[in-house]
Amino acid sequence: MSEPISVGVNLDAFSHAISGIQALRSSVSRVFESLKDGMKNRETLEGREKKFISEFQDTLQAVNRDLNELERLSGLVGRPSESHPLHNSGLLSLDPVQDKTPLYSQLLQAYKWSNKLQYHAGLASSLLNQQSLKRSANQMGASAKRRPKVQPSTLVLPPQYVDDVISRVGRMFPDMTIELFRPNGTSAVLLVTLGKVLKAIVVMRSLFIDRTVVRGFNENVYSEDGKVRLTWAVKTNLPLCFCSGTLSVTDHATTALLHYQLPQMPDVVVRSFMTWLRSYIKLFQSSCQRCGRFLQDGLPPTWRDFRTLEAFHDTCRL
Numbered sequence: 514m515s516e517p518i519s520v521g522v523n524l525d526a527f528s529h530a531i532s533g534i535q536a537l538r539s540s541v542s543r544v545f546e547s548l549k550d551g552m553k554n555r556e557t558l559e560g561r562e563k564k565f566i567s568e569f570q571d572t573l574q575a576v577n578r579d580l581n582e583l584e585r586l587s588g589l590v591g592r593p594s595e596s597h598p599l600h601n602s603g604l605l606s607l608d609p610v611q612d613k614t615p616l617y618s619q620l621l622q623a624y625k626w627s628n629k630l631q632y633h634a635g636l637a638s639s640l641l642n643q644q645s646l647k648r649s650a651n652q653m654g655a656s657a658k659r660r661p662k663v664q665p666s667t668l669v670l671p672p673q674y675v676d677d678v679i680s681r682v683g684r685m686f687p688d689m690t691i692e693l694f695r696p697n698g699t700s701a702v703l704l705v706t707l708g709k710v711l712k713a714i715v716v717m718r719s720l721f722i723d724r725t726v727v728r729g730f731n732e733n734v735y736s737e738d739g740k741v742r743l744t745w746a747v748k749t750n751l752p753l754c755f756c757s758g759t760l761s762v763t764d765h766a767t768t769a770l771l772h773y774q775l776p777q778m779p780d781v782v783v784r785s786f787m788t789w790l791r792s793y794i795k796l797f798q799s800s801c802q803r804c805g806r807f808l809q810d811g812l813p814p815t816w817r818d819f820r821t822l823e824a825f826h827d828t829c830r831l
Contacts, residue, residue, distance in 0.1 A: 518637065522750055533586050537579040544572045585687040623640035670719045670779075672699055678720060682787050689791055694741060702741055704734065705787075710796050711759065713766065720779040722786060725766040727759050735829045761815040761827060762793065772819050792822040 547569055586770040676693065679701070683691040703715040709730050716724040726743055728734050736742040773785045800807050801814040802823045814824040 526586055526750055529584040529771075530583065530590050533579060533583040540572065540575040540579050542571075544576060579611065601804050641717050669699075674702055675717070675720050678783060682784055685784070686787065686791050690795060691788070696740055704741055705790065706730075707791065708794050710794060713790060714743060716743065720783060721776075722770055722783065725763065725770060727762040727766060729759055761812065762796075765816055766790065769819065789817060789819065789822065791802065792824075793816045795824075799824040801826045 547565075554830070673697070679691060679693055683689065688708050690707075692704040694702045694704065696702060697704060699719070701717045703713075703717065705713040705715060707713065711730055712728045712732070712734055714726045714728065714734065715722055734741055748787055769789050773782045775782050796815070797807075799814060801809070802825055804826065806826075807813060809826045809828070812826070814826045814829070816825040816827055816830045817823070818825065818830075826830075
């Protein structure tokens with residue numbers, strides 16, 4: 514229950530003032546009706562003018578009398594109390610609309626709660642300031658010795674551990690084939706075949722993903738010497754729109770590498786990225802979640818949301 518609001522108004526005088534306003538409006542309406550009707554009687558011209566002037570003077574005197582009475586009552590009504598904390602917001606309680614009438618009481622309650630919150634916050638701040646949080650130099654030195662060292666992001670992990678993580682990721686997604694190569698020593702290169710949709714070449718430094726290149730499923734990813742080719746071929750028989758699509762997916766994959774960053778847990782980053790990459794298994798079957806179309810400018814929705822994995826066109830995701 515909200516507290517009653519004291520506005521300091523004489524309710525009897527207020528009721529009479531409303532009646533005075535109605536009487537004033539009525540007398541003003543009679544003045545305009547008299548002007549509108551004019552001289553309707555069929556007497557002589559002089560008689561009509563005298564009667565019209567007399568009636569018009571009576572209506573003006575009635576207006577003057579009602580106006581004086583309203584001014585007298587306005588002095589008896591009184592003014593709203595200025596002690597309420599929200600000042601002119603108190604006039605909201607006078608709104609005749611029922612759903613807006615309790616607005617002021619709700620504002621007043623919120624104002625009281627904010628005052629209490631500010632008061633208790635001030636007490637808490639003063640109590641915390643009284644506590645001594647300073648440490649001696651010896652304590653600071655001891656805490657610095659106990660502080661663990663930050664592991665660098667270029668941590669080199671054993672190849673056996675990297676192979677185990679990749680094999681576990683491959684078992685998580687049966688429709689994704691992962692082939693691991695080590696063309697230059699310990700650095701790993703993954704050839705990820707996603708169903709019959711696309712192929713992705715993932716270059717890794719230890720367990721950290723360094724680069725990703727997406728190719729078409731029917732595109733040859735090997736060079737003449739049998740190694741995985743990271744650069745685009747000079748000549749290709751693929752349609753231009755398909756090449757543009759794979760370039761877009763490559764750009765999105767690079768963005769995903771920047772999004773999934775957790776140097777302390779690189780295996781989680783690999784699983785998260787592979788989960789995101791697997792969402793392209795329905796690249797040509799999913800419609801855009803915003804426009805609902807399968808193709809836009811000849812391209813399917815190539816963007817995948819990093820959290821929900823929903824499909825969007827490159828322009829619809831903005």
